[in-house]
Amino acid sequence: MQQRLGQRSLLFTRAPVIRSYASVVGKKEGEGPLRHGFDAISEDSYFGEKTWEMAESHMLKQCFQLCCDKAGCAPSELDAIFAGDLLNQCVSSSFAMKDSSVPYFGLYGACSTMAEALVLSACHVAAGYAECCLALTGSHFCSAERQYRFPLEYGGQRTPSSQWTVTGSGAVMVSAGDSGVTIPMVTPGRIVDAGIKDPNAMGSAMVPAALDTLCAHFADTGRGPADYDAFFTGDLGALGHDLLEHQLEQRGLGPGASYMDCGVLIYDLSTQEVNAGGSGCGCSASVLCGHILPCLEKGIWRRVLFAATGALMSPTSSQQGGSIPGICHAVVLERRD
Amino acid sequence: MQQRLGQRSLLFTRAPVIRSYASVVGKKEGEGPLRHGFDAISEDSYFGEKTWEMAESHMLKQCFQLCCDKAGCAPSELDAIFAGDLLNQCVSSSFAMKDSSVPYFGLYGACSTMAEALVLSACHVAAGYAECCLALTGSHFCSAERQYRFPLEYGGQRTPSSQWTVTGSGAVMVSAGDSGVTIPMVTPGRIVDAGIKDPNAMGSAMVPAALDTLCAHFADTGRGPADYDAFFTGDLGALGHDLLEHQLEQRGLGPGASYMDCGVLIYDLSTQEVNAGGSGCGCSASVLCGHILPCLEKGIWRRVLFAATGALMSPTSSQQGGSIPGICHAVVLERRD
Numbered sequence: 238m239q240q241r242l243g244q245r246s247l248l249f250t251r252a253p254v255i256r257s258y259a260s261v262v263g264k265k266e267g268e269g270p271l272r273h274g275f276d277a278i279s280e281d282s283y284f285g286e287k288t289w290e291m292a293e294s295h296m297l298k299q300c301f302q303l304c305c306d307k308a309g310c311a312p313s314e315l316d317a318i319f320a321g322d323l324l325n326q327c328v329s330s331s332f333a334m335k336d337s338s339v340p341y342f343g344l345y346g347a348c349s350t351m352a353e354a355l356v357l358s359a360c361h362v363a364a365g366y367a368e369c370c371l372a373l374t375g376s377h378f379c380s381a382e383r384q385y386r387f388p389l390e391y392g393g394q395r396t397p398s399s400q401w402t403v404t405g406s407g408a409v410m411v412s413a414g415d416s417g418v419t420i421p422m423v424t425p426g427r428i429v430d431a432g433i434k435d436p437n438a439m440g441s442a443m444v445p446a447a448l449d450t451l452c453a454h455f456a457d458t459g460r461g462p463a464d465y466d467a468f469f470t471g472d473l474g475a476l477g478h479d480l481l482e483h484q485l486e487q488r489g490l491g492p493g494a495s496y497m498d499c500g501v502l503i504y505d506l507s508t509q510e511v512n513a514g515g516s517g518c519g520c521s522a523s524v525l526c527g528h529i530l531p532c533l534e535k536g537i538w539r540r541v542l543f544a545a546t547g548a549l550m551s552p553t554s555s556q557q558g559g560s561i562p563g564i565c566h567a568v569v570l571e572r573r574d
Numbered sequence: 575m576q577q578r579l580g581q582r583s584l585l586f587t588r589a590p591v592i593r594s595y596a597s598v599v600g601k602k603e604g605e606g607p608l609r610h611g612f613d614a615i616s617e618d619s620y621f622g623e624k625t626w627e628m629a630e631s632h633m634l635k636q637c638f639q640l641c642c643d644k645a646g647c648a649p650s651e652l653d654a655i656f657a658g659d660l661l662n663q664c665v666s667s668s669f670a671m672k673d674s675s676v677p678y679f680g681l682y683g684a685c686s687t688m689a690e691a692l693v694l695s696a697c698h699v700a701a702g703y704a705e706c707c708l709a710l711t712g713s714h715f716c717s718a719e720r721q722y723r724f725p726l727e728y729g730g731q732r733t734p735s736s737q738w739t740v741t742g743s744g745a746v747m748v749s750a751g752d753s754g755v756t757i758p759m760v761t762p763g764r765i766v767d768a769g770i771k772d773p774n775a776m777g778s779a780m781v782p783a784a785l786d787t788l789c790a791h792f793a794d795t796g797r798g799p800a801d802y803d804a805f806f807t808g809d810l811g812a813l814g815h816d817l818l819e820h821q822l823e824q825r826g827l828g829p830g831a832s833y834m835d836c837g838v839l840i841y842d843l844s845t846q847e848v849n850a851g852g853s854g855c856g857c858s859a860s861v862l863c864g865h866i867l868p869c870l871e872k873g874i875w876r877r878v879l880f881a882a883t884g885a886l887m888s889p890t891s892s893q894q895g896g897s898i899p900g901i902c903h904a905v906v907l908e909r910r911d
Contacts, residue, residue, distance in 0.1 A: 241653075241702070241703065241704075245653070245677050247703055287894075288894050290890055290891065290894065291894065316578075316582070317762065321680075321682055323663075324888065324890070325662040325663070325888045325889070325890060326660075326662070326682065326684065326886065326887065326888035326891075327682040327886075328886070328887065328888045328890065328891045328896075331765060331886035331887075331899055331901075332886075332891065332896065332899065334765055335765040335766075335767045335886070335899040336765075336767070337764070337765070338764055339764055340582050340762040340763065340764050341762075341763065341764050341765050341901060342681070342683075342690060342693075342694065342762065343658075343681060343682040343683050343684075343690070343886065343901075344679070344680060344681055344682060345658060345663065345664040345680040345681060345682040346679075346680050347663065347680075353679060353680070356679075357679065357694070360697070360698065360701065360703055361697065363701075364697065364700075364701035364703070365578070366578065366584055366697055366701070367578075384890075425654065425677040425678075425679065426677065426678065427674070427675055427676055427677050427678050428668060428671055428672040428673075428674070428678050429672075430672045430673070549663065549664075549665070549668035549669075549672070549680065550663065550665065550668075551661065551662045551663035551665045552662070553627055553661070553662060553665065554627065554663075554665045554669065557624075557625050557627065557628065559665075559669065562668055562669065562672040564668075564678060564680075
């Protein structure tokens with residue numbers, strides 16, 4: 238039986254292993270500081286398709302296939318796929334996976350989707366429901382921009398606090414095993430709504446959720462930031478990163494240099510004109526698969542905490558005056574030899 | 575360790591129990607043949623709110639609270655919520671649950687969401703990750719109509735094959751236990767795309783997915799329709815029901831009178847002007863909680879199969895000429911004394 242740890246963390250008696258991972262990103266992301274870690278960089282924002290939505294789906298399918306290829310595993314060997322994205326009705330994931338013939342669990346966790354999918358994949362494998370699961374997500378700047386903001390042709394002004402939706406995707410294959418990068422623990426998130434309503438400051442709106450999950454994780458496990466070689470939030474961006482760092486310091490959890498945000502890492506904020514940094518499901522997913530997991534694999538880090546964050550609003554909820562509820566799921570990644 | 579059964583079914587060594595359930599529906603559903611089973615019927619399509627989206631969220635929150643009240647359980651006793659809906663970015667669920675303080679897994683399974691949430695809730699409880707989980711979903715005719723089709727004021731013509739989105743919701747609390755209505759087995763679905771493109775015949779578009787999951791379930795378990803007192807698809811409607819029945823008969827799985835569709839059951843198709851029947855996440859969810867579970871509780875049935883169906887398209891994917899991929903997750907519900 239699995240062990241529940243503290244208020245809401247889970248400790249897996251037999252920690253699942255990350256068998257394979259892959260990342261596919263767009264041109265802008267391929268020009269950023271993490272360019273050497275991605276498996277594929279597309280120069281074509283349409284990925285050979287006719288629409289941006291189909292491009293996003295194409296990218297997810299390519300990423301899925303790469304992940305299977307790297308594992309030397311046919312899709313038919315998978316027992317379950319956990320996937321989702323930002324598009325209305327999550328069509329980029331479902332269209333990407335519609336020919337896979339693998340049991341499919343559609344998720345909606347906004348930009349926290351990779352962590353939510355990893356939590357559920359790890360739970361599924363650790364309980365013996367599956368030998369091998371795959372967590373998949375991604376986002377596309379162009380499809381997100383026209384769905385959430387303005388037609389691209391309009392050339393809307395962007396506030397300094399706004400973030401740039403990453404064109405990118407990540408796929409992680411989780412299976413039973415003994416060594417390699419493992420998932421020994423997870424801390425699922427709850428929805429936290431601090432009443433913030435500015436859809437141009439979503440990073441800041443997600444800070445309370447990130448803080449809630451990190452504090453729960455540290456309390457449940459008796460650990461602190463120093464127990465991790467590095468820990469990551471999903472896409473708080475530069476403003477959110479600094480806000481969270483300040484909040485953690487106030488609680489005696491000062492993270493020091495080990496705290497990073499995927500939305501800050503993926504672009505060069507001084508030259509790439511992305512304002513406060515990256516966002517979108519593809520942000521934490523591609524940084525995980527193009528940077529964090531490679532660093533664990535190479536032994537640069539041995540234990541990290543991956544805490545992807547999501548803003549659970551919609552254009553309609555914001556137009557109706559709604560706040561921006563946030564969520565953050567945390568996953569421990571630990572190398573075992 | 576949990577037992578995997580055949581290709582993709584799961585058999586729980588200790589079957590989780592349905593501790594409580596609740597349903598809240600709208601006026602039209604409250605005038606239908608199942609009216610006596612629902613916990614609450616709202617005469618006000620706005621549920622006291624200012625917009626239909628907020629009305630939908632209000633309904634979900636009311637349903638959640640009723641389910642907790644019926645169990646004599648504070649929301650804080652829950653270990654996880656699995657929820658989703660049809661609105662863009664699933665905001666009715668996330669806004670309904672934003673103050674619950676319970677770990678939250680957002681799902682997108684379209685109209686199959688209740689079954690997907692039950693599968694994952696049962697998995698979570700059976701593995702010991704949670705003592706008590708809650709599966710929640712719903713839909714609202716007015717919010718769905720304007721998001722998926724036309725502004726209500728436009729009064730668009732409806733084809734005979736079209737279905738009526740149910741204003742309704744269901745909540746099911748799943749916990750560890752020994753007797754009552756249990757979930758001994760589940761068969762997760764995979765995406766099936768038969769290339770059907772008519773968004774006014776979604777029931778028919780989901781038939782291949784329902785057929786795929788039912789055939790997998792019967793093959794995995796060695797059971798047939800006769801082993802169930804009744805079995806239900808989610809919202810295939812009258813046309814889809816007949817199509818599926820024919821397909822099953824062709825495979826020697828003729829279901830006879832025991833096969834019903836939630837979309838056919840919830841309305842009086844001859845008088846309520848819903849064309850081919852009900853649809854939406856709230857369709858199978860409210861029929862489950864307002865009809866199927868009460869019949870199991872009363873001992874009218876002892877073993878049923880609940881196979882909710884979902885169409886994984888979006889207005890955008892249809893406008894771009896995309897097909898309508900379907901999915902169907904199946905859950906066995908069995909009364910044990």
